[in-house]
Amino acid sequence: MDPRELFLMQHAAVQSLAVGGNPLSAAERALGGVTDEQMRVRPREDLNSLTWILWHIARAEDILVNAAVAGRAQVWDDSWAKRTGVARRDFGIGMTSAEVTELTRVADLGALREYRDAVGRRTREVVGNFKDSDWGGDVAMPTLQQAAADGAFGSRGEQMVKAFTGRPRTGVLNGIALFHPAAHLGEAVTIRSAGGFGTGI
Numbered sequence: 001m002d003p004r005e006l007f008l009m010q011h012a013a014v015q016s017l018a019v020g021g022n023p024l025s026a027a028e029r030a031l032g033g034v035t036d037e038q039m040r041v042r043p044r045e046d047l048n049s050l051t052w053i054l055w056h057i058a059r060a061e062d063i064l065v066n067a068a069v070a071g072r073a074q075v076w077d078d079s080w081a082k083r084t085g086v087a088r089r090d091f092g093i094g095m096t097s098a099e100v101t102e103l104t105r106v107a108d109l110g111a112l113r114e115y116r117d118a119v120g121r122r123t124r125e126v127v128g129n130f131k132d133s134d135w136g137g138d139v140a141m142p143t144l145q146q147a148a149a150d151g152a153f154g155s156r157g158e159q160m161v162k163a164f165t166g167r168p169r170t171g172v173l174n175g176i177a178l179f180h181p182a183a184h185l186g187e188a189v190t191i192r193s194a195g196g197f198g199t200g201i
Helices: 003-012 026-031 050-070 080-084 097-106 109-128 141-149 154-164 169-195
Strands: none
Touching (some): 003 109, 003 169, 026 050, 026 169, 050 097, 050 109, 050 141, 050 169, 080 109, 141 154
């Protein structure tokens, strides 16, 4: 199995059935089989909602795979702010509890699910077109600075540029498209359990 095949197989495990073709993916189990009302539940103030998690993992993958790794426009720029009803361009680091609640309230869940799928498909397209040389190299400062200027990192632009500049492209790709969503889908299980609507496992 080559790196591309391995990545795409693991990526399918954290994407919807429509994107990855895996009916037992962590995304299907954690974010499937719930009502829109349950998607908006925050069982405690120290927990996010499933809606926030869906938005956060989609935005993080969109920003860091497209803007940072691939040096191309984000999927978000295709009018997804208007479609989802979420105006902010970052991916939520440093959000207050009140901001999480407000995003949870206003987000159009149908559009948000479509956006998450569009991001997943774009990532698979990017990696599917990788040449052997694309697996090497580091994330360049100019692409991160442009993302920061576009509002991708909110008020933490300088910190994020510094944190990601020079990191191996493959490490950022795997970290943000595989490990990051897996961790938050685990968080979703906690939210479902605390909310009393099953774990999805």
